[in-house]
Amino acid sequence: MPIFNQSIRRKIVGIALGLIVLMLVTAILSMVMSSQVGVLLDELTNRYIPAYGDLARANIRSLERAVALRRMVMTKMQSPSDEEAYAARLREFEAADRKIEEEAERARTLINAIIDDTRTPSDNAALARIETRIETAVTELRRDMNEDHAKLLKQVDAKQAAEARNTLEHIDAIRDQFNQKIDLIRADMLKQVYASTSTVIGHQHQAIIVSGVVTLLAAVVGFAFALLVSSGITRPVRLLLAGTREVEAGHFDKPITVSTRDEIGELAAAFNRMIEQLRQNERIRETFGRYIDPKVVQGLIDRPEVAIDGQRRVMTIMFCDMSGFTSMSEGMTPRGLVKVMNHYFTVMSGPIRNNRGVIDKYIGDAIMSYWGPPFIEEAEQAELACHAAIDMADQVPALQQQLPDLLGIRAMPAPCDLRIGIATGEVLTGSIGSDLMMSFTVMGDAVNLASRLEAVNKAYGTRILISQTTADGVGSGLELREIDRLAVVGQSAPQAVFEVMGRAGALTGPQEILRTHYAEGLAAYRARRFDDARAAFNAALESVPADGPSLTMLGRIAQFEANPPTADWDGAWRMDSK
Incomplete structure (x- = not known):
């Protein structure tokens, strides 16, 4: 009917005009609530979680520093002492030592940023206590470590191994105490992360409920409008959907029947042309794949660059x-x-x-x-x-x-x-x-x-x-x-x-014996002990007669006995032909 050939665009415009008010309301509510959720989520992802990660890395940096310290001591204690390597290890240790304070300082900065942000709810008192504990832990670590580090460097320079070992043990004890403090701080920080996550989820659920109510209202109104146009477009749409599923399954031999001359009819005709092109491309791919490995064909199609x-x-x-x-x-x-x-x-x-x-x-x-x-x-x-x-x-x-x-x-x-x-x-x-x-x-x-x-x-x-x-x-x-x-x-x-x-x-038993004797013969051959090599290769042949490599090496030994290798012979064979 002419009405179905010309009215799809008009009916869609009517539906759009009917829903535009509800869409605006939904959009405004969603924007406001999503903005709040976004602020909370931004704080969670850019402050809470990174702060927790910085505290975790502080533990790791502590272990890295301990490793760097031991490598430095080992380099200095070895005989002879490699001063250049020692200096490099010392720089590595100092760099690792600085990173502990850097990670802790980053965590404190992020926590203070959370406290200072008035847009989001947070347990500022708990966060302030965490920030203070971080500062105290790092300060105590630096205070306890400075004297021991200086003492250790003197003992290392003097190569006092026993004294250095005792100092290292004391440093390890201090490091363990620091790690325990950081672990407790991390546990409290993780509670704050969970609390922030719960807040984000709560606001998100609220936004979903409000948006769902408004969307449901829009769906009811939209359904009433959709009844006006469904009878004229549902059948060709179902045909188009069925054809799409056939293409998805790899079947390119089922074109769609074009029953209308409106926009959907034009789409169906275009779909049929696409199926024909895909059918031709598949033939090309199948033919091409018989001359070039299918993996390469697919790779060239997916990534031609x-x-x-x-x-x-x-x-x-x-x-x-x-x-x-x-x-x-x-x-x-x-x-x-x-x-x-x-x-x-x-x-x-x-x-x-x-x-x-x-x-x-x-x-x-x-x-x-x-x-x-x-x-x-x-x-x-x-x-x-x-x-x-x-x-x-x-x-x-x-x-x-x-x-x-x-x-x-x-x-x-x-x-x-x-x-x-x-x-x-x-x-x-x-x-x-x-x-x-x-x-x-x-x-x-x-x-x-x-x-x-x-x-x-x-x-x-x-x-x-x-x-x-x-x-x-x-x-x-x-x-x-x-x-x-x-x-x-x-x-x-x-x-x-x-x-x-x-x-x-x-491997069978004879093959194991063959490999063992052949390895012995090869070692003797390279050491110019040709008599021992001959005996080993013959023993290998007793296990596996006609073993090609053993026969080859015996022939080569015979050549060397007639024409001994030069004094600079390295045991290798150089091929003079392909």
């Missing part, structure tokens, strides 16, 4: 490569090779995703992935990356059985296995590329090191090698074995390299 500006972050990088890929691919058809690689990437990408990693790219038969902020916390990135590597290695036996079935052959032409390198360090994250095409990736020394460690597995006959920084981040959650100290291509300073043997507590 990160991709534009770039950031330096500490991240953990993993490179995973399939050993024997070249010889295996020579006998395959292109279709068979694509089928194998797609299955291989699917199997190996699962553990990375399950352990909250981000797949950066597939490079030939290699997978580059990373862990770190903002996708996960920095403290857990190294352990998650290593758990992903273990899970990937666990998939190898099943993968070796599945590949012949995928190709329709009895056995693979060449065995396949994994080589994984993991490194942690500062990298640059951002969009790298040209004006025509860019890729969100990570760059830095940690990326290069992870790539080199992946290749180093071939030299040592290992599967998973991690850097020193990654090993430090893992903690006790995994079983590690130090393999060697290496300077890979592109690095001048060597660092320790570790093999991930398994999760914590998962």
Whole structure:
């Protein structure tokens, strides 16, 4: 009907005019009462609570001063005495000593401000007593401490340890007395905080009741006016609401029927256009997510400035490569090779995703992935990356059985296995590329090191090698074995390299024996005791025959016996090829 196509705005204006008087009354009452509540709340948040916090910090400053005092004494008493360090510790102590009075003075200032404010009700007598007790406690502390501090400094300068210890004990007793006084003062101050909070709540409840009564009156009048227009607009509004819920649930295939030509009809038409655009965006997101990790896609959508500006972050990088890929691919058809690689990437990408990693790219038969902020916390990135590597290695036996079935052959032409390198360090994250095409990736020394460690597995006959920084981040959650100290291509300073043997507590008896003998052999090797090293590595091989690192070290010992290392040899091995 024409009346419903043209009257919505007029009826809304009529309702507004009918309610404007009640709204003004409600607003004025709310402003007056909210102003009073605001004053009370401001006093609570800006005076009562900070004053209580200053008293709490006074306790903390007292403990900090005690710690600084002990550090100063220990620095002075050590032999030889480091005067520069002692002077620094003395400055720290004096700074901590001043902060006690500063915190107490701030608390007194806030309490006096509460007392002086006539706009708010407060127990001024109780507050005045608290302020006086604070002043008395600090004065007594300063009076009792000055003499002991002077005595202690003289005893420290004279290095009279026993006398200094007795003085320290006396200072501690004075500090404990001060802390007890402050604790009692804080308890009384907390009662005042509670009393102020109760006052704020009471005024707030009163404001709510008054506002509720006036609002209820406005609701009754508004309901009478709403009956005049409800029949014409409720149905399209319900349809719009139902459509909104469908969109909220992720369903973009249910447009709204446009039944009117008024403002709501225009809104419904706009809503349908929005649904169509969202449907197209979702298709783009799904397609885009198959080429770039979904975490990165969502991150670029939510925070595009990160991709534009770039950031330096500490991240953990993993490179995973399939050993024997070249010889295996020579006998395959292109279709068979694509089928194998797609299955291989699917199997190996699962553990990375399950352990909250981000797949950066597939490079030939290699997978580059990373862990770190903002996708996960920095403290857990190294352990998650290593758990992903273990899970990937666990998939190898099943993968070796599945590949012949995928190709329709009895056995693979060449065995396949994994080589994984993991490194942690500062990298640059951002969009790298040209004006025509860019890729969100990570760059830095940690990326290069992870790539080199992946290749180093071939030299040592290992599967998973991690850097020193990654090993430090893992903690006790995994079983590690130090393999060697290496300077890979592109690095001048060597660092320790570790093999991930398994999760914590998962090693067998032979593996434990292997790790023990290998560590003995490595220590002897670095000390140039090559006979002892050979015996230890052979003992390791008795526990786990064909252990790659042990065989590698035995071969290296043979080389050194023929060509001994130079006198400045540091026990590290420097790689001359990638």
